[in-house]
Amino acid sequence: MTVDNGIQTVQEEKAEEQTDMADATKIVYLTTQNCKFSNTDGNMLAVQVEEQEHPVVYVHCSFPHTNRRNYLSIRTIDNKEIGIIKSLDDFPPDIIALLEKHLELRYFAPEISKVIGIKEEYGYSFWDTETTAGSCRFTVHSGRTNVRLVTEKKLLITDVDGNRFLIQDIEQLSDKEYRMVEMCM
Amino acid sequence: MPQIPTGIESALQENGCLQENVLIVLPCDRNVEGGYAESYLLLDREHLFIATSDQVVRHKTFKGFMNPFGRKKSLKLPPGATNSKWTFEKVSIEMIESISIVNLVASGLVVLKSTEERAIAAFTNGHMAQAVKLTELFNKLKKNEDIDPLEFREDQEHSSCPKCGMIYPEEGRKICPKCMKKHAVFARLLSYAGKYKLSITFIILFMFLNSATGLVIPYLQGTVLFDQALGEKGNFAGKIGLVILLIVIFRTLSMVFGVIFGVINAKMAANVAFDLKSSVFEAMQRLSLSFFQKKQTGQLMTRVNNDSAELQYFFVDGIPYFIVNFMNIIGITGILLYLDWKLTLICYLPLPFVLLLMRVSFPKLWRLSWRKHRGVSRMNAVISDSVTGTRVVKAFGKEKLEIKRFDKANRSFSGAEQSFNKTGSTIFPILTILTQIGGIIIWAFGGWKVMQGDFTFGKIMTFINYIYLLYGPVQFMNNIVNWWSYCMSAAQRIFEIQDAVPEVAEKPGAIHLEKVKGEIKVNHITFGYEPNKSILKGVTMTAKPGQMIGVVGHSGAGKSTLVNLISRLYDVNAGEIQIDGVGVKELTTRTLRDNIGIVSQEVYVFMGTIAENIAYANPECTVDDIVQAAKIANAHDFIEKLPDGYDTIVGTGGHNLSGGEKQRISIARAVLHNPRILILDEATASLDTETELQIQEALETLIRGRTTIAIAHRLSTLRNADYLIVMDAGKVVESGTHDELMAKDGMYKDLVRKHDEALQLKGVG
Numbered sequence: 001m002t003v004d005n006g007i008q009t010v011q012e013e014k015a016e017e018q019t020d021m022a023d024a025t026k027i028v029y030l031t032t033q034n035c036k037f038s039n040t041d042g043n044m045l046a047v048q049v050e051e052q053e054h055p056v057v058y059v060h061c062s063f064p065h066t067n068r069r070n071y072l073s074i075r076t077i078d079n080k081e082i083g084i085i086k087s088l089d090d091f092p093p094d095i096i097a098l099l100e101k102h103l104e105l106r107y108f109a110p111e112i113s114k115v116i117g118i119k120e121e122y123g124y125s126f127w128d129t130e131t132t133a134g135s136c137r138f139t140v141h142s143g144r145t146n147v148r149l150v151t152e153k154k155l156l157i158t159d160v161d162g163n164r165f166l167i168q169d170i171e172q173l174s175d176k177e178y179r180m181v182e183m184c185m
Numbered sequence: 186m187p188q189i190p191t192g193i194e195s196a197l198q199e200n201g202c203l204q205e206n207v208l209i210v211l212p213c214d215r216n217v218e219g220g221y222a223e224s225y226l227l228l229d230r231e232h233l234f235i236a237t238s239d240q241v242v243r244h245k246t247f248k249g250f251m252n253p254f255g256r257k258k259s260l261k262l263p264p265g266a267t268n269s270k271w272t273f274e275k276v277s278i279e280m281i282e283s284i285s286i287v288n289l290v291a292s293g294l295v296v297l298k299s300t301e302e303r304a305i306a307a308f309t310n311g312h313m314a315q316a317v318k319l320t321e322l323f324n325k326l327k328k329n330e331d332i333d334p335l336e337f338r339e340d341q342e343h344s345s346c347p348k349c350g351m352i353y354p355e356e357g358r359k360i361c362p363k364c365m366k367k368h369a370v371f372a373r374l375l376s377y378a379g380k381y382k383l384s385i386t387f388i389i390l391f392m393f394l395n396s397a398t399g400l401v402i403p404y405l406q407g408t409v410l411f412d413q414a415l416g417e418k419g420n421f422a423g424k425i426g427l428v429i430l431l432i433v434i435f436r437t438l439s440m441v442f443g444v445i446f447g448v449i450n451a452k453m454a455a456n457v458a459f460d461l462k463s464s465v466f467e468a469m470q471r472l473s474l475s476f477f478q479k480k481q482t483g484q485l486m487t488r489v490n491n492d493s494a495e496l497q498y499f500f501v502d503g504i505p506y507f508i509v510n511f512m513n514i515i516g517i518t519g520i521l522l523y524l525d526w527k528l529t530l531i532c533y534l535p536l537p538f539v540l541l542l543m544r545v546s547f548p549k550l551w552r553l554s555w556r557k558h559r560g561v562s563r564m565n566a567v568i569s570d571s572v573t574g575t576r577v578v579k580a581f582g583k584e585k586l587e588i589k590r591f592d593k594a595n596r597s598f599s600g601a602e603q604s605f606n607k608t609g610s611t612i613f614p615i616l617t618i619l620t621q622i623g624g625i626i627i628w629a630f631g632g633w634k635v636m637q638g639d640f641t642f643g644k645i646m647t648f649i650n651y652i653y654l655l656y657g658p659v660q661f662m663n664n665i666v667n668w669w670s671y672c673m674s675a676a677q678r679i680f681e682i683q684d685a686v687p688e689v690a691e692k693p694g695a696i697h698l699e700k701v702k703g704e705i706k707v708n709h710i711t712f713g714y715e716p717n718k719s720i721l722k723g724v725t726m727t728a729k730p731g732q733m734i735g736v737v738g739h740s741g742a743g744k745s746t747l748v749n750l751i752s753r754l755y756d757v758n759a760g761e762i763q764i765d766g767v768g769v770k771e772l773t774t775r776t777l778r779d780n781i782g783i784v785s786q787e788v789y790v791f792m793g794t795i796a797e798n799i800a801y802a803n804p805e806c807t808v809d810d811i812v813q814a815a816k817i818a819n820a821h822d823f824i825e826k827l828p829d830g831y832d833t834i835v836g837t838g839g840h841n842l843s844g845g846e847k848q849r850i851s852i853a854r855a856v857l858h859n860p861r862i863l864i865l866d867e868a869t870a871s872l873d874t875e876t877e878l879q880i881q882e883a884l885e886t887l888i889r890g891r892t893t894i895a896i897a898h899r900l901s902t903l904r905n906a907d908y909l910i911v912m913d914a915g916k917v918v919e920s921g922t923h924d925e926l927m928a929k930d931g932m933y934k935d936l937v938r939k940h941d942e943a944l945q946l947k948g949v950g
Contacts, residue, residue, distance in 0.1 A: 042303025043217060044296070056302050058287070077287065104219040105307070106289045123674055126249055133220045134242060139249025160248050161311035164291045183555060 028083035030074060035083065037095050045102045047074060047082060054082055059102045065150040068107075072099065109164035110136055112157075115177040118184060125184045127157070131165065138163060140184065147184045155181070193236060193271055200273040202227055202234045208332070211319045213306035214242070215292055221245045223269075224306050226295065228319060230326060233276045233284070233297075235305055240269030248311060248353060284323045286316050288718070295319075374676045377457050378500065384453040391446035392505055396512045398439035400520065403654060405432050407647025416641065450505055458497035461679060465489050468682050473689040474754045475714075495675040503672065507665065510658035517651050524644060531630055532652050535622045536659065542619060543660065546612045553605040560598030567594045623652045689756050695773040701765045701780045703730040703861040703892030705751060710760030712750055720746045722915040723760070728908075730861075733893040735906030737936060742912040744896040748864045751894065752781045764862070782860030784884075786867040788847040792836035795824055798850055799831075802858035810857060818853035819883040820846070845876035852883050863888060865895040869902055877902070900940045909933065 028049070036048045044056045054076060062071035062084075072085040088096055110131035117128045125140045125147075138159040140146045146158045155167040167173065173181060194204060206229040216222035221242035227234040280299050287294040293316050295306045308316060325332055346353065346361030353361060378385060405428060413419040414428045421428055466489060469477075521529040571578055571587045578587055631645035705728040713719040720743045728734045736744045750757055753769045762769045769777065782802075790798050797804075799811050799820075811831065815821040823846055827833045833840045835850075842850070848868065855863065868884065869877040881902060888895075888905075897903050909926060911919040911933045919931050926933035 040301060040303075042297075042301055044302050044304055056296075064290075101218070105217055105294070108215065108219055108289070108292055121670070123678070124249060134244055136245045136247070137250045138247035158291075161309065162291050163247060163309050163311070179552060183552060185559065 028081070030083040030085050032091055032095075037091075037098055039098055045098070049082055057082055059099055059106060061103065061107065064107055065154060065156070068103065072103070109156075109166045110134075111166045111168055112136075115167075115173065115180055118180040120183060124160070127159075127165075129165070136165065138165065142184065147181070149185070155185075157184075196271055196273065197227070197234065197236060200234065200275055201232070202229065202273075202275070206230065209315075209319050209322055211295075211306075211308065211315050212312055213295065213308045214245070214312070215307040215309055216241075217294075217304060217307055221309075226306055226319065228322060228326075231278055233278065233281065233323070235274040235276070237272050237274075237306075238269045239272070247309075250351065278323070278326055281323075281327075284320050286313075286320055370673050370676050370680065373680060374496065374499075377460055378453070380460075381453045381456065384449050388446050388450050388453070388505060389508065391442045391449070392509050393512065395439055395442035395446060396509055396516060398435050398442060400513070400516050400654075401435050402432060402439070403647055403650030404520070405435065406650055407645070408641070408643040410643065411646055412641040412643030416643065446505070450501060454497050454501040457500050458493050461493045461496055462489060465493065465679055465682050468685070471687060472682075472685055473687045474749075475688050492675040492679050495672055496679070499672045499676075503668070506661060510661045513658045514655065514662070517655050521648065521651055524647065525640075528627065528631065528634075528648060531626055532623050532648065534626060535619055538622075539616065539619050539656070539659070542612075542616060546608075546616075550605070550608055550612060553601070553608055556601040557598070557605045560594070560601040564591070564594040564598045567591050620653075620656050623656075624649050627652065689753055691774050692771060696767055696771050696776070697773045698765065698767070698776045698780070701776065701861050703780075704728065704763075704765050705862065705892060705894070706761075706763040706766075707747070707751070708761045708763070710750065710757045710762060712746060712755065712757050714755075719758075720915050721750070721757075724912075724915070724917055726910050726917065726920070728892050728894060730892055731890060732907045733888055733895060733905060735903035735909040736894060736896045736912060737900060737903065737909060737933065738912035740898070741914075743915040744912055745866055747912070748783070748866055748894055748896065751862075752783060752864065753777055780860050781862045781864065782855040782858045783864045783866060784848075784851055784855050784868045784887075785864075786870045788844070788851045790835045790842065790847055790850060792834075792839065794832050794834055795827075795850060796831040798835060799853045799857060801854050806857060811853075814853040814856040815849075817856045817883065817886050818849045819879050820849035820853050823849070843876075845873075845880060848876075848880055849883060852880065852887060856887055861891055863891045863893045865893065865897075867896055867898060870898050900937055911936070 030047075030049065034050055038046050038048075040046050040055065045059065047054050047057050057074050057076055060073040060075055061068055062073055069088040070086060072088060074082045074085065076082065085091070085099070088099060091099070110133035112129045112131050114130035115127070116130065116135075119126045119128075120142060123142050125142055126137070127140060128137050129135065140157060140159050148156055149170075150156045153169045153171055155170050157165040157167070159165070167181070170178065170181065198204075207227050208230065209228050211226040211228075213224045213226060214221055216224075222238070223240060223242055224235070224237040227236065276297070276299070282298045285296050285298070287296055289307070292307055292309050293313055294304055295308070295316065297303050297305045322332065351361050409421055410425075410428050410432075413421040414423065414425045417423055469489070518529070521532065567587075567590055571591070578584060627645060627648050631640055631648065634640035635642055635645060705726075707724060707726045709723050709725050710721055711719055711723060712721045724743070724747060726734065736747065738744055746755075749755055751762055751764075751769070753762075753772075753774075756770065764772065764777075764780075791801065796808075796811050799814055800806050803810075812821065815824055815831075824831055824833070827840070829840075835842055852868075865884065865888075869880050877899070884902075885905070895903060895906065903909065904923070906923070908922060909920065910917050911926070911931070913932060919926055919929060919933050921929070927937065
């Protein structure tokens with residue numbers, strides 16, 4: 001394999017690589033000063049960062065379970081990061097509402113407010129619940145990590161299709177509910 | 186023809202959407218605001234229809250539950266939805282540039298692009314496969330390609346149980362756990378025991394004898410001993426010695442029969458478990474790689490081990506004890522009723538309370554034991570975690586943190602154990618007392634009767650002895666239903682592996698080629714392990730016999746997937762791969778395995794000697810062949826240095842080989858296999874530069890005269906390639922010889938530049 005290994009070229013390239021590296025490790029923080037979010041007519045999220053327009057972007061949470069309002073990564077469909085929002089609360093209310101709407105779109109998981117019944121049979125547990133999105137009945141595989149605590153109190157339940165449901169605080173469950181849920185953990 | 190939702194057909198018709206023209210229907214059950222919704226996307230040859238209801242769905246039923254809107258195959262709207270206001274939108278396909286699915290967390294978003302991108306609907310994860318079908322169909326329509334309506338047909342009739350309407354909990358596993366024919370599973374299970382008819386006959390015979398002799402004893406100990414022998418009445422008047430002797434004889438007989446049945450049973454059960462395990466293991470070997478990747482390995486091990494252990498218990502402890510206990514209950518009740526039916530009824534009085542207490546307290550006990558079990562697992566996880574990671578713990582000086590972590594797990598386990606033991610030691614004495622109440626009632630009532638002269642003392646003793654014999658079997662029966670359904674589920678899972686059809690199966694009448702020339706043609710292939718996540722998109726490449734093709738690209742570009750498809754470990758979703766002009770799907774598996782060899786980064790040495798490992802592909806080969814192969818693979822010298830030479834035991838528990846040594850053994854394996862087509866999948870990626878050079882030499886000898894497809898991160902290993910293809914994100918972005926690609930100033934040149942820099946940084950270049 002013949003490659004031009006001239007010292008000068010290499011040095012130049014090295015210098016270039018270093019700036020590349022510096023760029024790669026540098027996080028772009030999005031603030032009210034340097035970016036402008038908007039909702040497109042097609043209900044998509046758009047952002048203008050300084051001079052550059054990004055017509056369609058998506059909001060990813062860096063810590064979806066432990067911290068929903070901080071470190072939000074704004075990314076393109078090709079998973080390229082446009083920048084990070086350090087704290088949602090630094091933005092004006094209308095932008096907060098917009099970003100929250102898009103967060104909800106991405107991380108939709110009904111919160112279980114009441115466990116009506118859990119029946120364990122044939123290697124599955126059949127859940128009957130009341131959630132923030134209405135009553136939901138779904139099936140979970142037993143014996144895997146489909147019902148697990150993602151924080152001290154927050155329980156994430158993943159059904160056979162991968163749909164997600166949350167119990168925000170297992171300590172808030174009634175004794176009866178807790179007894180049923182516990183058997184699936 | 187796909188079913189369009191009933192209730193809105195006429196409204197759809199008014200909007201120009203005719204049932205007979207609809208090619209596909211995608212239910213979109215989520216709204217963008219964070220709730221469930223009722224909307225549909227329908228596609229015919231010219232238009233996309235978007236039907237949206239304004240009603241908020243407040244009841245959502247996912248897989249595993251009864252389809253709340255009936256058992257029919259048709260899509261029915263939820264009650265009320267027909268009254269809600271529907272909006273219809275009709276978009277001409279010509280106006281649409283693309284339809285794409287954006288993967289959200291646990292759901293998908295349908296994005297339509299015309300002048301600008303627009304989110305038109307969202308759906309939950311269960312509809313992902315259907316959504317992908319819709320986009321594929323759209324793309325075909327857009328390109329005016331032929332459409333096979335069957336290919337896009339909805340599989341609705343297969344998505345829920347025809348009998349009870351339950352939506353199958355697992356896609357692709359058409360088993361309704363509720364309607365699963367347990368007796369059929371049981372019959373099939375029994376067929377495993379069919380071979381052992383003689384043993385079973387003996388088991389039942391001896392069990393019967395065991396019960397029968399056992400049941401005589403209380404009678405001897407009661408009525409015969411007290412009323413006849415001691416009471417100086419009847420056949421045994423005064424013959425205490427004889428009665429004692431009879432008791433001893435019957436006890437001994439009962440024990441002997443018990444031992445015999447136990448021995449025969451244990452032997453048969455082990456045989457049945459052996460048969461089950463080996464048939465499952467055999468079935469597993471037959472299945473395609475994708476099966477193993479879908480089910481985690483651990484889960485498979487569990488299936489083979491736990492489920493067959495479960496079934497072994499079923500044979501050893503289950504059926505025989507069920508029969509014994511059943512016979513005992515019937516026998517005892519019969520005898521008691523015969524002796525005195527009124528007293529029998531009184532004796533059975535506490536029984537419902539005992540059962541009730543068991544019903545109430547056992548689930549609690551079970552829950553506590555589960556908590557205890559979880560505590561143990563957590564504690565073990567912490568221990569194994571910090572032992573495995575000792576180096577990291579020490580390096581960061583985090584011993585205290587680990588102690589704290591362990592302390593927490595230990596404390597929670599200890600708490601769980603305490604509450605389990607506390608509850609256990611409360612419930613069991615209560616149960617014993619309740620059980621004994623039966624005896625006390627007999628003493629009280631019987632005693633009174635004895636004093637009145639209606640009863641004899643012996644009769645009371647007989648009753649009491651029988652009653653105590655009764656509680657064991659009753660307790661056993663109490664749990665039998667749960668246990669039965671548990672066992673049948675285990676059996677079902679095992680049978681499922683046996684019945685699974687390999688996804689990559691040899692076609693009937695497949696072509697066998699003894700020796701291929703080694704020409705490979707990959708034609709526009711598309712492949713993904715999951716819907717909407719294509720790994721390869723329209724990849725095309727050709728290799729002439731004897732050529733070496735290098736495949737380069739970033740990790741995750743789809744290089745390994747490409748070679749897995751060439752050796753048909755998976756089947757492509759679209760396009761075709763040909764070897765010597767014949768599609769790989771038309772070839773026999775043997776043709777492929779005999780003619781394609783793989784040396785990959787993950788080297789696996791099996792338990793056994795080095796010689797056996799080298800001869801894995803061809804165990805019949807001569808010692809000469811093995812040594813020759815090792816020599817070619819540059820392995821001979823290091824093997825000779827080992828104290829046990831070629832006889833060194835390697836693999837789990839054996840001699841530890843270094844990465845380079847293992848790799849050379851795997852190359853020797855490939856040399857001996859002597860395939861026409863050789864695939865080198867990052868063969869040297871995990872090795873240090875010096876070892877790599879040694880291996881490189883071995884590989885060069887190996888490559889000679891074979892068609893080789895080599896994947897490499899390190900471009901230096903590909904310097905001899907006749908042709909290179911550069912892959913990025915599942916597509917071939919560049920191809921040509923090294924010089925051609927260097928002249929292009931594209932991705933390849935960039936990769937070479939970075940590679941050389943990396944070598945320079947290491948001080949190798």
